[in-house]
Amino acid sequence: MSVRNQNWYNLQSTRRYPLDDASTGEDDNGKTIKDNILVDCHIRAPRSYGAYFYVQGLHISDSLITIVVGAAETLTSTDNTTICAVSLLKPQAEFVNIPVTPMQAGVTGWIAFGSGIREPFSAAYATAKQALIAPRCGRPYDDLPIRSLGKYNLSSALSGIVNITAAAPITATYHDNYVVPKYNPETGETNSKAVKAIVFSGQAPTADFNPYSYFLSTCGQRPETGTCHKNPIETINGVSPDCETGNININFSSGLTGRMFKDCGGIDITTELGLSAACDDKPPGQEKRRDICCPNDDGESEYCWPEENQPSTTAEFQVLAQTQQLPITILFDDTPTDQKEAPTDFTTRSGNFDIKLSGYAAVDSTTVNISTYDQTASDWALDRTTSTVFYLIPDTPAVAGAVLNFSVSIVNGNAQPTYTAAVVNTFENKLQIVSYAGRAIIVEQEVALSKRVENCRVNITATALASGGATIRAVAVKPETQQVIADLTTTVSSYEIINGKSGLISLRHGAVFKEFSLQ
Numbered sequence: 001m002s003v004r005n006q007n008w009y010n011l012q013s014t015r016r017y018p019l020d021d022a023s024t025g026e027d028d029n030g031k032t033i034k035d036n037i038l039v040d041c042h043i044r045a046p047r048s049y050g051a052y053f054y055v056q057g058l059h060i061s062d063s064l065i066t067i068v069v070g071a072a073e074t075l076t077s078t079d080n081t082t083i084c085a086v087s088l089l090k091p092q093a094e095f096v097n098i099p100v101t102p103m104q105a106g107v108t109g110w111i112a113f114g115s116g117i118r119e120p121f122s123a124a125y126a127t128a129k130q131a132l133i134a135p136r137c138g139r140p141y142d143d144l145p146i147r148s149l150g151k152y153n154l155s156s157a158l159s160g161i162v163n164i165t166a167a168a169p170i171t172a173t174y175h176d177n178y179v180v181p182k183y184n185p186e187t188g189e190t191n192s193k194a195v196k197a198i199v200f201s202g203q204a205p206t207a208d209f210n211p212y213s214y215f216l217s218t219c220g221q222r223p224e225t226g227t228c229h230k231n232p233i234e235t236i237n238g239v240s241p242d243c244e245t246g247n248i249n250i251n252f253s254s255g256l257t258g259r260m261f262k263d264c265g266g267i268d269i270t271t272e273l274g275l276s277a278a279c280d281d282k283p284p285g286q287e288k289r290r291d292i293c294c295p296n297d298d299g300e301s302e303y304c305w306p307e308e309n310q311p312s313t314t315a316e317f318q319v320l321a322q323t324q325q326l327p328i329t330i331l332f333d334d335t336p337t338d339q340k341e342a343p344t345d346f347t348t349r350s351g352n353f354d355i356k357l358s359g360y361a362a363v364d365s366t367t368v369n370i371s372t373y374d375q376t377a378s379d380w381a382l383d384r385t386t387s388t389v390f391y392l393i394p395d396t397p398a399v400a401g402a403v404l405n406f407s408v409s410i411v412n413g414n415a416q417p418t419y420t421a422a423v424v425n426t427f428e429n430k431l432q433i434v435s436y437a438g439r440a441i442i443v444e445q446e447v448a449l450s451k452r453v454e455n456c457r458v459n460i461t462a463t464a465l466a467s468g469g470a471t472i473r474a475v476a477v478k479p480e481t482q483q484v485i486a487d488l489t490t491t492v493s494s495y496e497i498i499n500g501k502s503g504l505i506s507l508r509h510g511a512v513f514k515e516f517s518l519q
Helices: 008-012 211-215
Strands: 038-046 052-060 064-072 081-089 097-099 108-113 121-124 138-141 170-183 190-202 257-260 267-270 328-331 346-350 353-355 360-362 369-373 385-392 399-411 414-425 430-436 441-448 455-464 470-478 483-492 501-506 511-518
Touching: 008 038, 038 052, 038 064, 038 081, 052 138, 052 483, 064 483, 081 097, 081 483, 121 483, 346 501, 360 369, 360 501, 369 399, 385 399, 385 501, 399 455, 399 511, 414 455, 414 470, 414 483, 414 501, 430 470, 430 483, 441 483, 501 511
Parallel strands: 038 138
Antiparallel strands: 038 108, 052 064, 052 121, 064 081, 097 108, 170 190, 257 267, 328 511, 346 369, 353 360, 360 511, 369 501, 385 455, 385 511, 399 414, 399 501, 414 430, 430 441, 455 470, 470 483
């Protein structure tokens, strides 16, 4: 019996739409996509991510529906960007617009599924040519000239409608026709140009008003005069003490060497350039001063230099500037084991790690192994991707991946760690999002891998929710082909924006890590 009045979605379920007719419709293994899985979509994203939108991965199981959408600069490129995804639990209504979850800034849209979601299906598409979305249903828009405002070198930025408020003695004024000079490099001439602008300026001093008085310290005088109460040192270059030990680690570089004093404590910082090369002779009348760090038996004092045979050291400290530029990529090289040292920027938080088998390996089989990268904080991980690549020790299964927001709090006098992680569980052949809040490791969500792996890249991204917690997205990828073998998104209510660290995690000791990155 024929259908006389097909509605829009019924009609699209009989052809390849919303995929473009120019796409092959075949996945990486040559399997053809079913026309009745996707029946419509509308996706917009900035042009800088790519000119072509396409389906990167599609997985339908008995309990879950997941689709990942990417953007590519060409139809045949494989080094592409994932821009959004949809992950739903079954049962799911058909012919309903489902909002996408953006994986990049400026991405929005929706996807509608058809009757094809009733049956299992799994496919991955490496290029846009295979599963290209028609321009009517997904296309880029020109990037905004100014996409965000925020403090320089910080990953977090303002969003939404921003109200700019200037406090005295600074003023902020909007001008429809603000005249600015415009230099022409070809003619060497400078002409004026009227533009729309917000102009920040300082109030001019008058007989009764001194704008510079706003910049005096709280005691109204210069601190060096000794009239102000001396505040303790709270931060160095914006870096506060570590929450576990109370230390600030300092690294001497760029020609500086730090050497410990023998008995009296402290560090001597030296350079190859001596004072004689930088200073004039001592001015007349200047007294000769002695250091009273290490007194002699006769009551005199002498400068207690480090012993000559004491090697130079960085003391055990490193300065960790939390405003370091991103992205960060750490590679654990392939030099022979006897020539390696453990990565100095990583701190073992639980278990034990060692350089082993041409990589950085978890070696404690009795507990969870966690090693965090010192130069990260929890707000860095928000809306960014923390990634690690690991391979398996032969014949040794593993549960390994990337950890976010690792922190230790003191509860009733006891240290209590908390963290969220994405791991590949090769015992069960699954990608899992797990969390730990002091009692037990909880599997928040999991999905089966599309194939068995001997090595794997695990990506994890956290997006904070206004109501608390965060949306966590995990993706498992084969490093050689960049093929997505699992994609998972869930909400973790226990995720808190605290001074946590990102790093590596291995619940079993069968994995060797090759790379850590934050992008």
